[in-house]
Amino acid sequence: MTSPTPHINPNGVPIAEPVLLPGDPLRAQFIAENYLTNVQQFNGVRNMLGFTGEFKGQQVSVMGTGMGIPSASLYAWELIHVFGVKRLIRIGSCGGLQPDLNLFDIVVASASSTDSNFMNQYNLPGTFAPTASWSLLSAVAQEANRQGVKLNVGNVLSSDVFYNFDSTAHQRWADMGVLAVEMESAGIYATAAQAGAEALAVFTVSDHIFNGQETTSQQRETAFTTMMELVLPVAAS
Numbered sequence: 369m370t371s372p373t374p375h376i377n378p379n380g381v382p383i384a385e386p387v388l389l390p391g392d393p394l395r396a397q398f399i400a401e402n403y404l405t406n407v408q409q410f411n412g413v414r415n416m417l418g419f420t421g422e423f424k425g426q427q428v429s430v431m432g433t434g435m436g437i438p439s440a441s442l443y444a445w446e447l448i449h450v451f452g453v454k455r456l457i458r459i460g461s462c463g464g465l466q467p468d469l470n471l472f473d474i475v476v477a478s479a480s481s482t483d484s485n486f487m488n489q490y491n492l493p494g495t496f497a498p499t500a501s502w503s504l505l506s507a508v509a510q511e512a513n514r515q516g517v518k519l520n521v522g523n524v525l526s527s528d529v530f531y532n533f534d535s536t537a538h539q540r541w542a543d544m545g546v547l548a549v550e551m552e553s554a555g556i557y558a559t560a561a562q563a564g565a566e567a568l569a570v571f572t573v574s575d576h577i578f579n580g581q582e583t584t585s586q587q588r589e590t591a592f593t594t595m596m597e598l599v600l601p602v603a604a605s
């Protein structure tokens with residue numbers, strides 16, 4: 369049995385791959401309860417709930433990451449380095465930055481720009497570009513095609529700042545063609561890249577930064593269904 373880390377204590381419950389990573393641990397519980405069978409809880413440390421269950425006969429795990437690159441990356445690091453996970457799929461919400469993005473649209477981060485200093489630890493002689501796993505991205509694209517779901521694939525901003533004092537920051541990222549803002553994917557992509565693991569981040573647009581549209585919590589639940597039905601068949605394949 370793998371020893372527990374300071375943040376994950378599976379107590380003998382297996383962790384499967386891929387691990388789906390919503391930010392909200394209660395979302396992880398909702399997914400386990402509504403989409404998986406034969407569910408076992410593998411983590412409860414700090415209420416960062418993690419579950420392993422089956423989808424169409426294949427084992428899949430789902431675990432909350434908390435908000436922000438530091439929280440999400442430490443869970444990704446432990447899952448990869450301590451528990452041997454090689455595939456991670458973040459499922460989250462994002463704020464739209466482009467005018468043609470609407471609430472409930474699906475965004476997939478082929479790349480993840482960031483205002484975070486997280487990459488400094490790698491001491492690279494340049495700027496690292498955190499990117500998605502091609503095999504996970506192409507599998508999600510194929511599944512979307514099969515289901516007739518439109519994907520918006522491109523660069524996202526993984527920001528350390530939710531309430532940005534710099535009122536023009538989002539516009540400047542939007543001017544670079546960045547599709548949407550969220551707060552975790554660049555850290556997960558870099559952590560996976562450094563370890564030779566695969567990661568993908570898929571989002572539902574929950575609000576729009578410039579036109580002020582936002583979803584109600586009830587709407588978010590329904591919108592979330594499209595993303596789950598896209599990702600779960602890929603996770604279980």
Ligand code: HPA
Pocket residue numbers: 461462463527529530549550551574575577
């Ligand atoms: N900003 C950052 N992260 C987000 C947002 C946002 O507007 N919406 C959903 N995740």
